[in-house]
Amino acid sequence: MTAVVEVRGVQPTPREGRAAFKAWPAVRRWANLPMLFFVVVMLATAGLSLQVPSDRMAWIFALQLIALYGFIGLSALAHGKVMAMSRAVPISRRPVDWRIDNQAVTVSSADFDSRVGWRSVVAVVEEKDRLIFAASPNTNFILPLRVLDAHQITTVRAIVADVRARGVLGAGVD
Template structure:
């Protein structure tokens, strides 16, 4: 059994997941990216048109630069607002305690607890600064590595390897 107390991911650790659920991430981004792609296409056509004036080329370049800046700023703002909203929920600002064992993962706060068996977890992804537990496309609990000792890191890796090899990890195992 591996116990980790006081888990609360940072904004950076809560960044969106880009791998693990196939193309779903990109399809979910399409409504946000479509207007930018449209503006970029318009700008590229304006620049590529041999009849375009230099002013039109400047306007097209400005469109590309401004849409890029808007996209970067809104991604940054969205991440911060999402974390702030989550922390304003009754249990959102509370630290959680995690327990990982051969049966699954348990999450506890002062107001709630949940236990998920390994069969309910599609995969566990290890990234540079976090472990992601893929429960559903809308729920991927984050365990920051900064909270783990070297012994805990090794134990989690071994546990995930064991449940993967034994076939206990959920049906979508990669």
């Protein structure tokens, strides 16, 4: 199969550039582990506080709620700051050109050129508004579906199906 999809001047919106959690389910589980630990500790403390006189139990419960919402709020704030900084760097503000064929995914602009062979692409995940080409947890190439016509989308799906069928997709990843 010799198919090529080329798209020029692609610039994902902030919504399209959101974190690629679906491409990395194991990372998402680890990322949620601190929150799970925090909730378990809160439940254990609440269970133990049933032994404590009722006037102190209300204070313990209130402090736990403040800590929980503080943890969630600070985590959301930190994530928002990281995403804002990611969008502010020059490389993310410039349009890029894409080339997808049965050998590799190539993303380039005037300032960089990145070619990733299918053996190094761990997964290709299609969401309702974008395609994620996952190479590593911190390197995900995101192609908005809005820049592709129906024929190009079909061709990209065929290329991905072909590299999966040949056992090439992610074959170089241990």
